[in-house]
Amino acid sequence: MAAQPSHRMATADSGRILDSLSTSVLIVDRARSLLFLNVSAETLFGVSRNQVRGRPLAELLEDSAVLDEVIDRAATTSRPFSRRELQLRPIYGDGELVVDCTVAPYEESGAPGAVLIEISDATQHQRITRETALLTQIGGSRLMIRQLAHEIKNPLGGLRGAAQLLARQLDDASMREYTTVIISEADRLVTLVDTLLGPGHLPRKKSINIHELLQHVGHLLGADAPPGVVIDRDYDPSLPPLNLDRDLIIQAMLNLGKNAMQALAQTAGRSGRLVLRTRALTNVNIGARRHRLVASVQFEDNGPGVPEHLRDTLFYPLVTGRADGTGLGLAVAQDLVSRHDGLIEFESRPGLTIFTILLPFHVTDHTSQAP
Incomplete structure (x- = not known):
């Protein structure tokens, strides 16, 4: 009788240890039911352990097949097995995750065939x-x-x-x-x-409300929008003014918007939607520099997405996926934004493409070397 409380104490102690880790830890049984999530896993997947305990792992992820493959390998060999840069999409979370994952047999759970899954979020890296x-x-x-x-x-x-x-x-x-x-x-x-x-002069910067420029760009895009395409706006009104060259940033935003419109023109049979969105981001790295405050300007469309074979070279000049394209729009936009110490990045899959302009606010001590 004395051994039973001892086992429960060991399990409780293990739980406290796992909760103290910065990496995410899940324990699942042979049937792929969730036995435990530590605090980091709750944060990563956007759920509480009580919410999903006893539920299938498949109810935590939109597609658990890639993780099931790693679990099967570890369970079959009875040895730890690791995979790098797995793409996971939590059902309760926000967006796609890129993770490094190690799965190992876990006998302490009291459930035969259980495994411990250790996940490190590699998205930021x-x-x-x-x-x-x-x-x-x-x-x-x-x-x-x-x-x-x-x-x-x-x-x-x-x-x-x-x-x-x-x-x-x-x-x-x-x-x-x-x-x-x-x-x-x-x-x-x-x-x-x-x-x-490009322009033969340095940017002529002055304090500007980014929404004024975005509204202007939105009106221009709306005038030439394909039939059925809707332009929505999702602005953060608290954004302070930015120090920008008006003409250069308008040109960069127009290039992104026109690309989105051309993509939406291919969405035959369903409504096209372009969202112009602004947000303020804190402690953002752009290359080797960390900026305390950055404006995020997004162009989100529900078009077919960027072809896979173009993604690594998309911002090179003369690279285009359209027969009538020059391949200059994105290259020029990236160059114009870089003149403001900013960057354009993108994520894309069929039905959702987001191009994001990152523009740092130049406040006191606004940059430092990234760790």
């Missing part, structure tokens, strides 16, 4: 890695754009001049039509090259 890659892309893209633009622009001037001289020598009006085409196409390419080069 992945985000920092992705942002660092984006910032590296910006530098490489900017150099490549300028070199390419100069290589194209110089011969275009000679081509245009030669066409003008030729036109003066031609008496046949029908022949001069050809030189007119050459000149107009050369001018079009010069305009394209100027877009690649």
